Amino acid sequence: MALTLYVDTDRWRAHQSAVLEAFPGLVPVAKGNGYGFDNMRLAEEASRFGANLLAVGTTYEAARAKDHFNGDLLVLTPYRLGEDPVPLPDRVIRSVSSVEGVRALVGARVVVEVMSSMKRHGIAEDDLVKLHSAIEDVRLEGFAIHLPLDRTDGSDAVDEVMQWIDRLRGARLPLHTVFVSHVKSDELARLQREFPQTTFRARVGTRLWLGDHEATEYRGAVLDVTRVSKGDRFGYRQQKASSDGHLVVVAGGTSHGVGLEAPKAMHGVMPRAKGVARAGLATVNRNLSPFVWAGKQRWFAEPPHMQVSILYLPSDVAPPAVGDELVAHLRHTTTHFDRLVDRRA
Template sequence: MTLTLTIDTARWREHHRGVLDGYPGLVPVCKGNGYGFGLHRLMRETTRLGIRLAAVGTVQEAALVQDSFPGDLLVLTPYRNGEASPALSERTIRVVSSPEHCDGLAGHRVVIELRSSMRRHGITEADLPALRPVMSGWEFEGFSIHLPLNRVGGLGGAEEVASWVRRLRAERMPLHHVFVSHLTAEEMAGLHAEFPRTRFRLRTGTKLWLGAPEATRYSSPVLDVTRPEREDRPGAGRRQRDSGRHLIVVAGGISHGVGLRAPRLLSGLRDRARHVAGIGHACLNHHLSPFVWDGVRCRFAAPPGLQESVLLVPGDSPRPKVGDEVAVQLRYTITRPDRVVDEPRVPPAASAVTGGPAPEQG
């Protein structure tokens, strides 16, 4: 049972160099499941690129990779007084997002998170006077602002950053470095032109690691093939026999990320119509799987198991054989493959349908 991620290493790394050329000073984000590649793999790639600062999500992730990464680590989760933290290297940089949570940071490296229109966390302009007395005791690294991925109305991303920089400059705050997210190369160049004394550095994971979908693919072997019988009950579901169809067992289940879905915002009639149609199919126990055979996504014959899935293959498709490879369309940020294989070149999977990985947030 092996769900495999195959990487066209040369093409993948060529993409990394292209992104780095377009965004000088880029800070790679290496968090969670390592965007499907694993944290240690991303740290090795960051080192290969000659980058000396990477961002991780939590203090636990920082502790996990600090011995294998020689550079600095920016922990994106804001610091909280009294938090339980593992022993961290002096190369660790913490984020402050509230003037009430600064205890114990004297002498430590600190970045201040600014409140953006995303309204997740961050200090406001009213918080600045309360921060000024404690900032003198820090090794201050700069400011950071996390912008929304999908912006609807209001200021554009670059305009929102520029607005904050003007306010900070009016308050005579040190503006040597500002870390930003979700900006284009043109927007970054505009900020550097308007504020030449400030260095703006893009923080990104999605653009860097997942921006070349043609360089990576998931696949799974067929473990077994059977014919569904009348009144057969594979797993917890029931299916009537349908002439010509086959049931196949493939590697890949819930523990790998198969069958997991995140809520998404709907916009427009088409999105809503598709969502309603999906609810109708679910009521009939017709659930599309991420597994693709002969260019068609197979339906689950039963809810996915922990490490395998049972699928219903359409009768007009070629009959699969044990050992055949099935393409899998999975969301990289929630998938944990059994193994990662490097190849000099990876041809497009013949059974894959058109389309890259689902949109991710970095």
């Protein structure tokens, strides 16, 4: 009895092929929990469709991925002076976001990250003059710019990249390859037309692995079903049942990511109103679970446990049987499955 990720493998791979066609030279990204699939599975998928470069989040992820992917590995987290050393093969390329970092990586293969409007990390325009001499001692694989997902000010992603191309040109830095994140296929094509002597490679994760929502589905197995009457006490905190119904124990708890949610940026009145409503319900211990039964998401009876969740079903809803599976609407990037099942035609 498990929390299972079901994958319609043929459909999933068809979507991968469509994305690869739309983004020539695409660099697949496998980081964190592997977008819900596990990084090792994604490394093997990247090998299957012939990628020559795989982007990973950290040096630790690179150390694990190297045995599952035979091409080059690009570490996205920038090198920092004094970081813990991790033994890595020469086919690993380090991202660097400071002149000092470049100077510390003598002989290494590096991609230099420039500071985008994200303002997260990157070399500033004023430091480009210092970079010119620093790159003489490294093997420069290219430059990179990590763009924001949303542009609420109406600015254009291509314009931002072009401005950086002009700055790098002005500093007389080599522009054979530029890696970009969060661009659309038409934007990538515009950049390639504008600068035909430079190869632009899009680093793509979410769109590649999760772009077809119908290709995957989480389901939690029902472990137990118990009838309760109004006033019965239950659970860790021994709260009282508010009415007659059933408690349904289903696979999937906090260790899987159930009940855990990353903060969301909200735009507009309606999303904010819904957020306020959810917060108000939570103050009276009313929290909607991700599990669906009889066409509706069901309420948690109490906060999820480590490996299971307990749901409450009112008496007018026929309960599932032990062994049934409930669809779960879970965020891939925060979920860890017990097992993955490939469904092929």
